[in-house]
Amino acid sequence: MGKSKNKKGKGTRNNPTGLPSVKDFNLEQDEFGDGDTYSHSVANIVEKLQSLNEEEKICACSTISTLVRQPKAIRMLLQNNVVKVMGPLIVDSSQQVRKTALGALRNMTVDGSFDVCDKMIDADVLTPLFALLAEYEEEWSPSDKDERLDIIVQATHLLWNLCESNEITVKRFNQENVLPILLQCLQPQVYGYNLALVVAQCLQTVSEDNPEIMSALSKEATMTLLMDLIQRKHEDMQQMLLRVVAAGILYNASGGQLNRVSGSLVTAVVGTLAEALEVDAYRHIEEMAFRLKQNDASMNGTAEGGAMENGAGDGGKDEKKHTKNGLEKELNELECLLTAQRTALEIITNLCCTDDEEEVWEDLDSSDASSDEMLTADVDMEGSDETVLSHLCVQSEVHGAFVTNNLVPRVMCKTNFPSAEVHTILSGYGRGKKLLKSIEVLQSRSLLCVSNMVSGMDIEALGGMDKLHLIWENLSQLALNKQAVESADLLEAVTSAMRATIQKLAEHKSPKFSSVVPSDLQFVFELGQQSSHPPVKANAVRILSTIGCLLAKQMEPHSLLKNIGTFLVEIVSKDQELWVVAEALDAIFDVFAEDHLDPVVREIGLTDKLKAVAPQLKAKIHQQKRSLGDHLPIIMTARTNLMRFIKYKS
Structure with missing residues (x-):
C-alpha cells in the first residue's frame, strides 16, 4: 500500500486589491441580504474610484466590470451613485483609467436594462463622454504606443448602447456635433475594422x-x-x-x-x-x-491518457x-x-414598406369625422385590410x-x-x-x-x-x-x-381553397385555442377568416364553414383579451354576412351565442376602457357591429 501524505492546510489568501470579488458579493448577500452591510462593499469601491492612486482606480473599475453581471449588484452600484463618481474617470489623465472606466460603464449598459441606461443619463454620464470624443476632433492616427484607439472604440460602444435605449442621448448627439468626429473613423484602412464597425453601428442607430x-x-x-x-x-x-x-x-x-x-x-x-x-x-x-x-x-x-505523467503537460x-x-x-x-x-x-x-401606407393613415387621421363617429362607424374591416395591403407595395x-x-x-x-x-x-x-x-x-x-x-x-x-x-x-x-x-x-x-x-x-383566388378539408387547418385551430400569446391567436383568427371569406362566396355552403364559425364564436365567448375578441367578431361579420349562409349560422347557433356574450362584452369594455389604448377603436367598432349583426340575422 502506498503511503498517505498529509495535506498542508491553506491559509487565507490575501486580496491584493482590497476590493470585493463577485464571490464576496454573493457571500455577503447570502449572509446579510441587501441591507447596509451588503452596501459596505460598494462603498469600498466608491472610495477606490475617488483615490488619487491610478492603480486603485483601475482595480475599482475592473471590479465593477465583473460585478455588473449580477442584477442586484447593478442596483446597489446605482444607489451608491457609482456612475456619477466613475463618469469623470472617462477623461482621467491616465489612458488606462479611461479605458477601464469606459469598459465598466459599457458593461453596465449591456448587462443592465433600459432603466439602467436612463439612470446613467440622469447621473450625467454624457457630459464626460462627449468631452472625451471632442478630443478626437483634430485628425489623428492610431499608434501602438498609446491606447487612444482602444479608448475611442470603448467610448463609441458606450455611446451606441445609450443611443439605442434613450432618446435624450440622440438629442445630445445632434447638439454636440459628434458626427464629423465619427465619420472620419469610417476608414478601416487607417483606424482598423473594430473602430470602423462600431462607429457604423452607432451611426445606423442615430x-x-x-x-x-x-x-x-x-x-x-x-x-x-x-x-x-x-x-x-x-x-x-x-x-x-x-x-x-x-x-x-x-x-x-x-x-x-x-x-x-x-x-x-x-x-x-x-x-x-x-x-x-x-x-x-x-x-x-x-x-x-x-x-x-x-x-x-x-x-x-x-x-x-495521462499527458502530465508522460511529460507532455506543457505541450498539452x-x-x-x-x-x-x-x-x-x-x-x-x-x-x-x-x-x-x-x-x-x-x-x-x-x-x-413605402410612404404610401403612411399616407393612407394620414388620410384617415385628417378625416372630418369626429372621434365618436370613428368609434361607432360601421366599418368593413376586411375591406380596410385590403386597402392597406394594396398600398403596401x-x-x-x-x-x-x-x-x-x-x-x-x-x-x-x-x-x-x-x-x-x-x-x-x-x-x-x-x-x-x-x-x-x-x-x-x-x-x-x-x-x-x-x-x-x-x-x-x-x-x-x-x-x-x-x-x-x-x-x-x-x-x-x-x-x-x-x-x-x-x-x-x-x-x-x-x-x-x-x-x-x-x-x-x-x-x-387560388383554386386549391375549394378542396380544403378540416384536417388541413387543424393545426391553425389548435394554435388559436391553445396559445397563450394574444398576437398568435389573432393571427390564427385572421388566417381562418381569410379562408372563410373565400369559401363563403360559394353558393353551396362549404362544410368547413361550420368549423370556422364554431372556432370564432368560442374565441369570442372565452378569450380574455378584448382586442382578440374584437378580431374574432370582425371575422364572423366578414365570413357570415351573406344570407345564403344562414343555414350554417342556425346550425351552429351563432346568433344565440352572440346574444349571450353581448352583455358580458359590454361590461368588459366598460371596465377596461381606459387601458385598451390603440385597440379601443377596433373594439368599439366590433361592439357596435355586433348588435347590428345580431339584429340582421335575427
Whole structure:
C-alpha cells in the first residue's frame, strides 16, 4: 500500500486589491441580504474610484466590470451613485483609467436594462463622454504606443448602447456635433475594422428617423464614403458586417427612399444585402457544434491518457490553449455573420414598406369625422385590410433588385431550424446558448421579412401560385416545430408570415381553397385555442377568416364553414383579451354576412351565442376602457357591429 501524505492546510489568501470579488458579493448577500452591510462593499469601491492612486482606480473599475453581471449588484452600484463618481474617470489623465472606466460603464449598459441606461443619463454620464470624443476632433492616427484607439472604440460602444435605449442621448448627439468626429473613423484602412464597425453601428442607430443626421449623411462626400464601404470586398465576417451596416446607413440617409437618390444606389445596397444572405449560416453553425463536441472528446481523451505523467503537460496545455483560441475566433466570426444577416433582413423588411401606407393613415387621421363617429362607424374591416395591403407595395426599382438577386428563396432559407442534435450540443455551452438565441432572432427577422415581401411583391416575382403554396406548406411545418411552439416571439413571426401568405393566395383566388378539408387547418385551430400569446391567436383568427371569406362566396355552403364559425364564436365567448375578441367578431361579420349562409349560422347557433356574450362584452369594455389604448377603436367598432349583426340575422 502506498503511503498517505498529509495535506498542508491553506491559509487565507490575501486580496491584493482590497476590493470585493463577485464571490464576496454573493457571500455577503447570502449572509446579510441587501441591507447596509451588503452596501459596505460598494462603498469600498466608491472610495477606490475617488483615490488619487491610478492603480486603485483601475482595480475599482475592473471590479465593477465583473460585478455588473449580477442584477442586484447593478442596483446597489446605482444607489451608491457609482456612475456619477466613475463618469469623470472617462477623461482621467491616465489612458488606462479611461479605458477601464469606459469598459465598466459599457458593461453596465449591456448587462443592465433600459432603466439602467436612463439612470446613467440622469447621473450625467454624457457630459464626460462627449468631452472625451471632442478630443478626437483634430485628425489623428492610431499608434501602438498609446491606447487612444482602444479608448475611442470603448467610448463609441458606450455611446451606441445609450443611443439605442434613450432618446435624450440622440438629442445630445445632434447638439454636440459628434458626427464629423465619427465619420472620419469610417476608414478601416487607417483606424482598423473594430473602430470602423462600431462607429457604423452607432451611426445606423442615430440616423434612424433623425432628420438632422439624415440630412448631414446625405451630403455627397459622406455618400461616397459609405458607397466605398459597401463596395469593398470582404475577407471575413466582420468586414462583411461593416458592409451591411453601411448599407443600413445609406438606407436611413435616403429617408427609406433609395430610388429617389439613384438607381445605382438601389442596386448597390440590395446587392450587398443579397451577398450577406448568400452565406449558409446553418452549415457553419453545424460545423461549429460538431467541432465543439469533438474538442470536448479530445480534451477528455488527453486527460484520461495521462499527458502530465508522460511529460507532455506543457505541450498539452499549449495545444488546449491554441484550440480554445481557434474556437473563440470562429465563434466571433459566426456571431458577426448572424448579426450581418439579421441586419440585412431588417433592411429588406423596411424596403418592403413605402410612404404610401403612411399616407393612407394620414388620410384617415385628417378625416372630418369626429372621434365618436370613428368609434361607432360601421366599418368593413376586411375591406380596410385590403386597402392597406394594396398600398403596401415595393418600389419598382427595389422590386426589380429583389428579383434580380433572387432574394425570396434566400430569405426563406433563413427561416429553417438547426437540427435537434445541433441544438442539444450548443445548449451545453455558454457561447453556444448565445448562438441559439441569435439564431432565433435571425429566424424571427426572416419570417417578418417573408411576411412583408409576400404582401408587397407581385405573385409572379414570388414564383407564382405553386411557389406560394409551397411557402405556405413550409411555414405550416415551422409552426408545428417544437422550438417554435416554445417561443412566443417565433410563433408570432411564423403565424404573421402565414397570414400574409394566405392573404396573397386569397387575393389571387387560388383554386386549391375549394378542396380544403378540416384536417388541413387543424393545426391553425389548435394554435388559436391553445396559445397563450394574444398576437398568435389573432393571427390564427385572421388566417381562418381569410379562408372563410373565400369559401363563403360559394353558393353551396362549404362544410368547413361550420368549423370556422364554431372556432370564432368560442374565441369570442372565452378569450380574455378584448382586442382578440374584437378580431374574432370582425371575422364572423366578414365570413357570415351573406344570407345564403344562414343555414350554417342556425346550425351552429351563432346568433344565440352572440346574444349571450353581448352583455358580458359590454361590461368588459366598460371596465377596461381606459387601458385598451390603440385597440379601443377596433373594439368599439366590433361592439357596435355586433348588435347590428345580431339584429340582421335575427
